[in-house]
Amino acid sequence: MPAPLFIILNAGSGHAETELQRTTIEDLLTAAGREFELAVVDQAGELADIARHMAGRACEAGGVLVAAGGDGTINTVARQAVESGCQFGVLPQGTFNYFGRTHHIPEDLGEAVQALLTARVESVQVGLVNERVFLVNASIGLYPRLLEEREIDKKQFGRSRLVALLSALKTVLGSYRHLHITVELNGKTRTLRTPTLFVGNNRLQMEQVGFAPLAERIEDGKLAALAPQPVGKLGMLALLARGALGRLADAPNLHAFGLTRMTVRQRGLAGRRRMKVAIDGEITHLDAPLVFRVLEGQLLLLKPVQASAQAGVEQMALAS
Incomplete structure (x- = not known):
């Protein structure tokens, strides 16, 4: 049966x-x-x-x-x-x-x-951040704030992709702080200053913004990370435009890499041990440091x- x-x-x-x-x-x-x-x-x-x-x-x-x-x-x-x-x-x-x-x-x-x-049942890859599952993406910095503003605007103007786009433009043109983080990846530690760190687990989303090579890495058991350098409001608008046109890979001053495991610490937390994280469009707070990793074959999806x-x-x- x-x-x-x-x-x-x-x-x-x-x-x-x-x-x-x-x-x-x-x-x-x-x-x-x-x-x-x-x-x-x-x-x-x-x-x-x-x-x-x-x-x-x-x-x-x-x-x-x-x-x-x-x-x-x-x-x-x-x-x-x-x-x-x-x-x-x-x-x-x-x-x-x-x-x-x-x-x-x-x-x-x-x-x-x-x-x-x-x-038919097929096992698919999921991402984890501090053992919290994400299917599409997880992020810190500007992107969670963008999602919060988008939800407010959707309640007022309705749910549509146009409302989401206009809300993103409004958020980018507003004021926000840059993250100062350390990233441990493949046994090496690097320091990044960025408005947002975005970690993707969705091939379609990466392809749409123009990162086909990173999309292929997701298919090969990795996550895809994006972290723009501080570029100012006009620079962020340019990044949004490139993403909308599917040409984000051509953007200068953008760190992009694949990973199976990554540890992220925010410098200058001044005693704060929790970080705001957006997980598949929902906002939560997780204990620092954040550990992103791949969990392969654990979701038995009916496709x-x-x-x-x-x-x-x-x-x-x-x-x-």
């Missing part, structure tokens, strides 16, 4: 939209005869506890833990899938959906549910069967 699905739906988009998402999931799975249990999360603070409970239920039943929401929701649920060892499914419902798009999971909810029904692969099998059958 197909494994039962234990689905967590984040209601962050509002009641009407959440009700439509809930009925879409329930109707399609009922019509397919698939056993499932659906939990709707109304309060963001309850997400982690509900994810932990549903992961336990999935393990007991030999089932699949499924996250329906944006990259932040997917991260929280995936953390429980990694810790419990159960299989993991995704129904992307966010603004950017980097994780879902990287693994060719449809953004349309109905199509994503149908794809989940025939998906859709690709149409190209099916076509290849059919062509081979016809040829024989």
Whole structure:
């Protein structure tokens, strides 16, 4: 029998939209005869506890833990899938959906549910920062502040990629402090002064900003790190423009490297032992130093069967 699905739906988009998402999931799975249990999360603070409970239920039943929401929701649920060892499914419902798009999971909810029904299990790489899972990226410095401002603007103007872009421009043109950090990498220590340190674990995101070589390193079991040198507001605007055009690799004064493990300390903390970190779009505080590392093969993701692969099998059958 197909494994039962234990689905967590984040209601962050509002009641009407959440009700439509809930009925879409329930109707399609009922019509397919698939056993499932659906939990709707109304309060963001309850997400982690509900994810932990549903992961336990999935393990007991030999089932699949499924996250329906944006990259932040997917991260929280995936953390429980990694810790419990159960299989993991995704129904992307966010603004950017980097994780879902990287693994060719449809953004349309109905199509994503149908794809989940025939998906195959494949182990995928996740990143860790101080043992906290990240699927897309983790960062310190300006980028977490950018995300905080973006959430404020989205509540006022709505969720869209245009709002996200305009919010980023506003943040970059404002005032912010540069980080002064030491980085231990491959047995060597280097000092960096940078507005932000960005560590990526998503091939699609790296390709979109123009770092195809680093994207390939992610496929080879590494994380990708970016740290611009202090360049002023106009320089940061130029970096944003290059990233939007997919030409960030051509930018001068930008440190870019692959890693499997890296320790980061902030100089001049003056007794402060916690650092603000953005993890897959969610802001948290972690104890210093920060240790970034790769965790390979620990997330058992249900990935859709690709149409190209099916076509290849059919062509081979016809040829024989």
